[in-house]
Amino acid sequence: MNDSTKTTSPTEPAMARRVTMAAGTVIFRKGDQRDAAYIIDRGKVQIREDDPESDRVLVELEAGDIFGEMALIDDKARTATAVAAEDTDVYVLSRELLTGRMESLDPLIALMINILIERYRRTRVDLPETAGTARSGDVEKTLRASKKTGKKAPASVATVVERQHVALQELRLEQELRGAVERKEFEPYFQPIIDLRAGRVAGFESLIRWNHPERGMVMPGDFVPVAERTNVVQLLDGLILEKACAAVPLLNEAAGNPKKPLFTSVNLSAINFMTPNIVEQVGEVVRASGVEPRQIRLEITESAFIDDPERAEHILSGFKGLGLGIALDDFGTGYSSLSYLHKLSIDSLKIDRSFITQIHDEDKVYDIVRAIVNLAHDFLLYVVAEGIEYAEDVTALRHVNCDMGQGYFFGKPLSLENAIQYVKDNYEAGI
Ligand code: C2E
Ligand code: CA
């Protein structure tokens, strides 16, 4: 195979590579050391015996099939040869990538997989390069047969097809995302955050948008989860932070450079939060932009603190030391332990939209929000309510003394140009 393997630096996570091969290309040879598994995106691959006496085709695989997966078990020699039977595209999944992904799994699932692999390693006899358990051809045949006979296909068969489909979709999306980062197809939109007491724009939250050349504007819900699973989110958050910093002076200028400057908040994925040197990385971007650190706020969800609260607090205090604002995002949806609030170096809470949508007609929710606001104030944190859609929500939130609000009622996320216009139209007039 024409190997264009890129060595990955410690900061650059291992990624799946998509490789195009002409018919007849040898992907690996019997005797080669096992180091990667492969998933076929397009075309056909034959696994051949490759003995002096016989070059029998052991199995022919097609799009969606996985082969060479024994590389996950050990780095022994390949027991067969894999050849592209026609022009073929495969994703190369290095062992490094697979083990890296496994580390980011739910710890219980990772433990179970490790136990199964360990057991397999100890008990197996040498298997050919594909155990054939995940062949889409086979499972589809079973599905077709089950349709004919009217019998239900076993759940596991349907699940394999579904999983293969999802895995391929994710691999394709990951490649697409990396290309899109290079082509700079991402930009932040800015949603106004209003000081509820003063009735003035206090700042903006930057929310990522993908300007896809064919699909138009793609919302974060459609790509951020995959970006998080594949570590691409590091690149995205870095890009948005840079662009948000660049927007800060423009938004302030539109407000007539007020004494209390407008801030811009930036989402920091829990995945990024724990990367080594995150404080230095963020600090460097902010410094290079020349923006005052207090004009930038990082929004972090509670999930970032769960695994290692001590380390999390260390990172938070690093951000605080730089002078950045820090908000606990989506408050109320996660583990929401009110008891640790005072231990964290944060300065604000964002109450999740799911509460705000019920605040004006559910007494209980109103009471909960009031309690959260009071407690936050006791800890000297200010509170932002998310997802305000109605005037009644604003009234209720003013009643409970909530500091700031954000939602479609005040304004949807806007392009930078429109956000600047929004400030010009609303800053002096008030809201
Ligand atoms: P989030 O941080 O909780 O952002 C608020 C989401 O609620 C945004 O969705 C916003 O458009 C939406 N929203 C605001 N006001 C209202 C309202 O009144 N009604 C309704 N129905 N929705 C409202 P969006 O932009 O689709 O973002 C979704 C999520 O994607 C964000 O949730 C955040 O978790 C993530 N995200 C967005 N941008 C970034 C980014 O740059 N980096 C990272 N890591 N995640 C991001
Ligand atoms: Ca947010």
Ligand code: CA
């Ligand atoms: Ca939120």
